[in-house]
Amino acid sequence: MKAKAASPSPTSKRVVRINPRFPEATAQRLKEAAAIRGQSVANFILEVVYREAERVIEEEARWKLSAEESLKIQRLLAKPPAPNAEAKKAAKDLAAHVRIRS
Numbered sequence: 001m002k003a004k005a006a007s008p009s010p011t012s013k014r015v016v017r018i019n020p021r022f023p024e025a026t027a028q029r030l031k032e033a034a035a036i037r038g039q040s041v042a043n044f045i046l047e048v049v050y051r052e053a054e055r056v057i058e059e060e061a062r063w064k065l066s067a068e069e070s071l072k073i074q075r076l077l078a079k080p081p082a083p084n085a086e087a088k089k090a091a092k093d094l095a096a097h098v099r100i101r102s
Contacts, residue, residue, distance in 0.1 A: 020045075 022030065034044035065073070
């Protein structure tokens, strides 16, 4: 299916075709969901797949560390720095506003 209208990526100008094949039950669910949203199946799939692709890419970018960064975090967790005045004040402010239930 070719999707030209309502593309989630405004920077994309060229449209390419990708023909996924879905099991019949999945195709029916996609049609049902698209109908609920008042969209064509192609636009619904485009929107959902684009959103998931963005989430996966963002998740990967957020958690990908170099070996050096990973070692630095491991060192900080093993031997955290002593709390400074700002950290002590933040802990005091937090304690004034948080009640711990047992």
